[in-house]
Amino acid sequence: MGMLRERLTAREREVGAGRYPGLSLKEADPVKWEILYTRLAGLVQNARETARRVSASPVVREIGECIFAFFTPEGESVCFSTGLLLHVSSMSGTIRFLLENDYEELVGIREGDYFFNNDPFLGGAHSPDQTIVTPIYSGDELIGWAGGLTHVPETGASEPGGNPVSALTRYEEGIYLPCVKVAEDDRIRHDLEVMIERGTRTPVYWLLDQRARIAGCRLIRDGVKALVTEYGRQYFLPALYEYIEDTRRACLTRVTQVLFPGRYRAVSFHAVPWKDKPVRYARDHELIMPIELQVSPDGEIRLDFDGTSPAGLHSFNASQPTTVGNMISMLIQNVFYDIKYNYGIQHLIEGDRWHLPHSCLNPPDPSYAVGNWATAIVSCSGITTCLSFAYYARGFREEVTAGHGLTSAMRTGGVDQYGRRFSINNFELSCSGVPATAVRDGVDVCYAVWNPQGDCGDVELWEKMFPQIYLGRRIYPDPGFGKYRGGSGLESLYLVALVDQVEMASSMGGSRVFASPGLMGGYPASANYRRIVSGFDLSRLVAARLDIPHSEGADSLTPDWTRLGDGVTECTDAVVIAREVRRNQLWQQINGATGGYGDPLERNPVAVAADLGLGLVTPGTAEHVYGVVVNDGSVDENATGRRRAEIRARRRSRGMPAGQYVEQQRLRILAGELPEPARAALNQCLAASERFRREFVEFWGLPETFAGVEPTSA
Numbered sequence: 001m002g003m004l005r006e007r008l009t010a011r012e013r014e015v016g017a018g019r020y021p022g023l024s025l026k027e028a029d030p031v032k033w034e035i036l037y038t039r040l041a042g043l044v045q046n047a048r049e050t051a052r053r054v055s056a057s058p059v060v061r062e063i064g065e066c067i068f069a070f071f072t073p074e075g076e077s078v079c080f081s082t083g084l085l086l087h088v089s090s091m092s093g094t095i096r097f098l099l100e101n102d103y104e105e106l107v108g109i110r111e112g113d114y115f116f117n118n119d120p121f122l123g124g125a126h127s128p129d130q131t132i133v134t135p136i137y138s139g140d141e142l143i144g145w146a147g148g149l150t151h152v153p154e155t156g157a158s159e160p161g162g163n164p165v166s167a168l169t170r171y172e173e174g175i176y177l178p179c180v181k182v183a184e185d186d187r188i189r190h191d192l193e194v195m196i197e198r199g200t201r202t203p204v205y206w207l208l209d210q211r212a213r214i215a216g217c218r219l220i221r222d223g224v225k226a227l228v229t230e231y232g233r234q235y236f237l238p239a240l241y242e243y244i245e246d247t248r249r250a251c252l253t254r255v256t257q258v259l260f261p262g263r264y265r266a267v268s269f270h271a272v273p274w275k276d277k278p279v280r281y282a283r284d285h286e287l288i289m290p291i292e293l294q295v296s297p298d299g300e301i302r303l304d305f306d307g308t309s310p311a312g313l314h315s316f317n318a319s320q321p322t323t324v325g326n327m328i329s330m331l332i333q334n335v336f337y338d339i340k341y342n343y344g345i346q347h348l349i350e351g352d353r354w355h356l357p358h359s360c361l362n363p364p365d366p367s368y369a370v371g372n373w374a375t376a377i378v379s380c381s382g383i384t385t386c387l388s389f390a391y392y393a394r395g396f397r398e399e400v401t402a403g404h405g406l407t408s409a410m411r412t413g414g415v416d417q418y419g420r421r422f423s424i425n426n427f428e429l430s431c432s433g434v435p436a437t438a439v440r441d442g443v444d445v446c447y448a449v450w451n452p453q454g455d456c457g458d459v460e461l462w463e464k465m466f467p468q469i470y471l472g473r474r475i476y477p478d479p480g481f482g483k484y485r486g487g488s489g490l491e492s493l494y495l496v497a498l499v500d501q502v503e504m505a506s507s508m509g510g511s512r513v514f515a516s517p518g519l520m521g522g523y524p525a526s527a528n529y530r531r532i533v534s535g536f537d538l539s540r541l542v543a544a545r546l547d548i549p550h551s552e553g554a555d556s557l558t559p560d561w562t563r564l565g566d567g568v569t570e571c572t573d574a575v576v577i578a579r580e581v582r583r584n585q586l587w588q589q590i591n592g593a594t595g596g597y598g599d600p601l602e603r604n605p606v607a608v609a610a611d612l613g614l615g616l617v618t619p620g621t622a623e624h625v626y627g628v629v630v631n632d633g634s635v636d637e638n639a640t641g642r643r644r645a646e647i648r649a650r651r652r653s654r655g656m657p658a659g660q661y662v663e664q665q666r667l668r669i670l671a672g673e674l675p676e677p678a679r680a681a682l683n684q685c686l687a688a689s690e691r692f693r694r695e696f697v698e699f700w701g702l703p704e705t706f707a708g709v710e711p712t713s714a
Contacts, residue, residue: 002099002102002104002105003104004099004104004109005099005102005104007073007074007099008075008096008099011076012074015350016351020245020248020347021238021241021242021245022242022245023242023245023246023249024238025235025238025239025242026242033242036227036231036236037079037239037243037340039223040079040224041081043219043220043223044068044069044070044079044080044220045082046219046223047068047081047146047217047219047220048066048067048068048081048082048083048148050212050215050216050219051066051068051148051150051212051213051215051216052066052212054208054211054212054215055150055205055208055209055212056204056205056208056209057150057153057205057209058424058427058457058461058462058465059150059151059152059205059427060150060151060209060212062455062458062461063427063430063451063456063457064082064083064451065083065084065150065151065427065430065451066083066084066148066149066150066151066212066213067080067081067082067083067084067085067087067088067091067148067149068080068081068146068147068148068149068216068217068220069081069091069146069147069148070144070145070146070147070220071091071092071133071144071145071146071147072144072145072240072241072244072343073143073144074095074096074099075092075093075094075095075096075099075145076092076244076342076343076346077089077091077092077244077343078144078240078243078244078342078343079243079340079342080341082453084129084149084151084450084451085329085332085333085341085451085452086125086322086325086326086329086449086450086451087123087125087129087131087149088325088328088329088332088341088342088345089321089324089325089343090123090124090125090129090149090321090325091123091124091131091147091149092123092343092346093122093123093321094115094122094123094133094147094179095145095147097117097123097178097179098115098133098179101179103115103179107181108181109135109142110135110137110184111134111135111136111221112134112183112184112185112186112187113134113135113183113184114132114133114134114181114182114183114186114188115133115134115179115180115181115182116131116177116180116181116182116210117131117133117178117179117180118130118131118155118175118176118178119176119177119178120319120321120322120370121319121321121366121370122178122179122321124149124321124322125318125319125321125325125370125373125376126163126173126322126370126371126372126373127155127157127173127174127175127176127371128152128154128162128163128371129149129151130149130150130151130209130210130213131147131148131149131213132148132149132182132213132214132217133145133146133147133217134147134214134217134218134221136220136224136225138225138228141233143224143233143237144224144240146216146217146220146221146224147217148212148213148214148216148217149213150209150212150213152206152209153202153424153425153427154201154202154205154206154423154424154425155173155174155175155200155206156174156175156199156200156201157172157173157174158172158173158174159413159503159505159577160201160411160412160413160414160422160424160503160505160578161409161411161412161413161423161425161505161578162174162411162425163315163371163372163425163507164315164371164505164578165371165372165505165507165575165576165577165578166277166278166279166577166578167315167369167371168279168280168281168313168314168315168369169313169367170366170367170368170370171367173315173369173370173371174200175195175199175200177192182210183214186214186218188210188211188214193207193210201413201421201422201423202421202423202424243340243342243344244342244343244347246340246344247336247339247340247345248344248345248347248348249344250336250339250340250344251299251331251335251336251339251344251345251348252298252299252300252348253299254335254336254339255295255299255300255301255335256297256298256299258335258390258391258394258396258399259295259387259390259391259394260295260390260391260393261296262294262295262390262393263292263293263294264292264293264294264295264385264386264389264390265290265291265292265293265386266290266291266381266382266383266385266386267288267289267291267382268288268289268291268378268379268381268382268515268517269286269287269288269289269378269513269515270286270289270316270374270375270406270513270515271284271285271286271287271511271513272284272285272312272316272509272575273509273511273512273573273575274314277575277577278577279577280313281313284677285309285312285314285316285681286309286513286677286678286681287308287309287312287316287360287375287681288308288309288681288682288684289305289308289309289359289360289361289375289378289379289382290305290306290307290308290382290685290692291303291304291305291379291382291386292304292305292306292386293386293387293390295390300348301331301349301353302349302353302354303353303354303355303356305323305355305356305357305359305361305362306692307685307688307689307691307692308359308360308361308685308688309359309360309681309684309688310358310359310360310684310688311358311359311360311362311363311368312368313369314369315369315370315372316360316372316509317360317361317363317368317369317370317373317375318360318362318370318374318375318376319362319363319366319370319373320356320361320362322370322373322376323356323361323362323375323376323379324346324356326376326377326379326380326449326450327349327383328345328349329380329449329450330383330449331345331349331383331387334399334401335387357688359688360375361375361376361379371507372507372508374507374508377404377406377407377449377450377508377515378406378515380404380449381403381404381515381516381517381595384401384403384404384435385403385517385519387399387401388401388519392438397438397439398437398438398440399437400437400438400519400520400597401435401436401437401519402435402436402442402480402482402484402486402517402518402519402520402522402594402595402596402597403435403480403486403515403516403517403518403524403525403594404432404449404515404516404594405433405435405487405489405515405516405525405591405592405593406432406508406515406516406528406591406592407429407431407432407448407489407508407591407592408506408507408508408509408528408574408589408590408592409426409427409428409429409506409508410426410428410492410494410504410505410506410587410589411425411426411504411505411506411507411578412424412426412466412468412502412503412504412505413502413503413578414467414499414501414502414503416465416466416467416498416499417467417498417499422465422466424465424466426457426462426466427456428456428457428473428490428492428589428591429448429508429591429592430451430455431445431446431447431448431454431455431490432445432447432449432454432489432490432592432593432594433445433447433486433487433488433489433525433592433594434447434487434594435486435487435595435597436480436482436485436487436519436522436594436595436596436597437484437597438484438520438598439484440484441484441485441486441487441607442480442484442485442486442487442488442594442596443487444475444487444488444489444616445475445487445488445489445490445592446487447487456473456490459473466502467496467497467498467499467502468494468495468496468497468498468587469494469498470492470493470494470495471495471548471549471550472491472492472493472549472550472551473490473491473492473493474490474491474550474551474615475488475489475490475491475615475616476488476490476491476551476590476593477554477616477617477618478526478593478616478617478618478621479525479594479595479596479616480516480518480522480523480524480525480526480593480594480595480596481522481523481596481600481625482518482519482521482522482523482595482596482599482600483596483597483598483599483600483603484597484598484603485596485611485616485617486516486518486522486525486593486595486596487594488592488593488616489528489590489591489593489594490589490592491551491552491588491589491590492588492589493549493550493551493552493587493588494586494587494588494589495536495538495584495586495587496581496582496583496584496585496587497538497583497584500582501580501581501582501583502581503578503579503580504579504581504587505576505577505579506530506574506575506576506589507575508574508575508591509528509574509575511527511528511572511573511574511575512527512573513527514527514595515527516593516595517595518595518596518597519595519596519597520597520598521597521598521599522595522596522597522598522599523595523596523600523625524595525593525595525596526593528574528590528591529571529572529573529574529590530573530574530576530587530588530589530590531552531559531569531570531571531572531586531587531588532570532572532581532586532587532588533561533567533568533569533570533585533586533587534567534570534582534584534585535584535585536585536586537584538584541564547560549561549564551588552588554615554618554619555618559588561586574590574591600625600626600627601626601644601647601648603626603628605626605628605635605637605640606635608622608626608628608635609622609628609630609634613633623643624647627640627643627644627646627647628640628643629643662700665700666700666701666702669702670702672709672710672711674709676711679709679711682708683708683709686707686708687708693706
């Protein structure tokens with residue numbers, strides 16, 4: 001065992017026993033202590049901004065899909081840049097793997113070495129998430145690591161765009177390099193670059209992003225060495241562990257201040273509509289992800305995912321580092337938003353405070369595909385719902401959130417308008433809505449759960465990267481209804497116009513079940529879908545000086561292009577495996593709306609009229625959901641009162657007592673009268689967890705021997 005592995009083992013032993021360091025440096029001179037941290041944070045932020053300028057990929061340059069960090073010798077993060085907040089924990093896994101697997105002795109760890117990882121079971125979320133880490137030495141002593149991660153839009157996978165929708169195992173997800181040394185003496189290895197050039201459709205993104213990450217890490221390394229010289233090793237190294245411990249203590253204090261102690265539960269769902277898709281094992285997967293959050297009076301948090309659906313032959317599983325990273329990201333964004341974010345947050349929930357069984361959120365081995373890790377995104381709504389309950393019980397309202405959206409991206413590849421082979425992931429999925437809270441509406445098209453600095457990139461930039469042209473892009477109307485409405489997602493309408501055909505795909509999904517559920521009577525966000533239109537004749541419309549459609553318009557059942565008499569429309573679910581799309585075909589992409597809060601009949605009619613005027617609510621929704629009648633832009637108060645009274649009366653006529661409803665559903669379960677996808681999903685969870693089965697039996701009043709829902713004999 002090498003010296004670095006011994007240090008890691010010793011640190012884990014101390015933390016596992018609850019022996020955390022004191023804060024003597026902070027107490028002795030808090031100003032000096034804070035200044036050092038601020039300078040470290042400045043180094044990693046500068047590294048990120050520099051890397052964005054080096055990168056050739058619009059995913060990094062425009063969208064900001066990158067993050068940089070500084071770590072202790074054992075791989076615990078000390079400070080992070082802004083950006084891909086999901087990876088506040090996943091990059092640590094790369095360093096810890098190096099140490100745990102004796103790279104010090106078997107491979108060598110020296111200054112000027114750079115280790116690459118895009119194995120999502122070791123760190124990152126999927127193969128396009130590519131990490132570089134490099135050791136930092138002061139003399140002969142390792143004093144830390146610099147790390148950077150960027151999202152690369154091409155990995156040589158079975159479909160263009162980096163993470164293939166149709167992958168059933170990891171062996172279809174492109175090139176994996178698990179913790180490989182890619183540079184020595186600050187020089188990139190040529191043989192590995194040749195492999196990338198010959199193994200990917202568009203190697204320029206991978207190769208230049210490699211240089212971007214190395215440039216960022218080099219800046220961090222040089223800056224850290226200068227700080228060590230200035231502050232001295234005897235001060236610098238202990239300060240790193242104090243920053244982590246300071247965060248852990250601050251998190252404990254925050255929890256006691258804002259979250260009411262108790263046990264909170266929520267559940268998320270995700271559908272994989274594979275039955276009619278051209279895949280080897282064509283069956284639908286309905287995935288159930290229960291989550292339990294326990295908050296103790298002393299500030300400890302426990303997370304339990306018992307009963308989650310098992311991993312399956314599809315690309316929507318999430319690796320364990322992804323799920324952990326998402327949960328920590330949600331805690332940062334919802335609770336610890338003004339605390340130094342580093343490994344101290346992970347100390348708060350590690351060990352027996354975290355139960356993540358083998359499941360679609362933690363596959364049992366690395367053969368499972370995880371490229372489209374929608375399950376981890378959907379489960380974010382579960383954790384924020386639990387946090388919202390705990391906030392509400394404590395008396396807080398602004399922090400209550402009504403469920404995050406499930407976004408989706410258009411992926412495309414082929415030969416572009418310049419005759420070059422191309423592959424790109426259009427990262428418009430980074431612009432979902434922010435959910436409603438208990439005091440205000442959500443915010444439109446500005447956010448992604450994994451990267452709070454959401455951006456969709458300029459249309460003109462994307463049109464240089466692929467041969468499709470935009471006919472339009474807009475904020476898609478009718479997000480989750482409520483007293484406070486959710487934030488809207490994005491709609492884009494593309495036309496294949498510059499080449500004869502391309503490959504196009506769409507991932508993540510959300511067309512069968514709601515990802516963003518709404519809260520306290522608020523409605524869920526609409527499910528996503530896609531439309532592909534054949535035979536669209538743009539030249540005829542231009543010659544006749546007719547209006548060109550820029551979106552589906554105000555009526556989703558009769559899109560604008562159908563009223564123009566052009567094209568045959570195919571409406572699909574949100575998951576589209578890579579398919580040929582030919583010249584003059586339209587592709588409509590919709591994604592990312594979020595849930596509403598409270599009863600929509602309690603919404604201020606003036607707010608509904610304002611949304612109607614801005615095109616954020618359609619006329620049918622205004623009248624039939626919100627019960628608001630608008631004439632000439634103004635609210636008709638008398639007609640609105642009558643309309644809302646009618647809706648309330650209709651609700652009462654359909655309602656039933658809760659006990660009667662529970663008994664009705666209990667009889668359905670015993671009779672096997674559940675739809676096949678729901679029945680299969682429920683039985684999988686019952687078989688996977690005895691605890692889940694016992695609690696299900698108790699809640700529904702079923703026989704003790706109940707083991708699953710039998711199919712109806714009809």
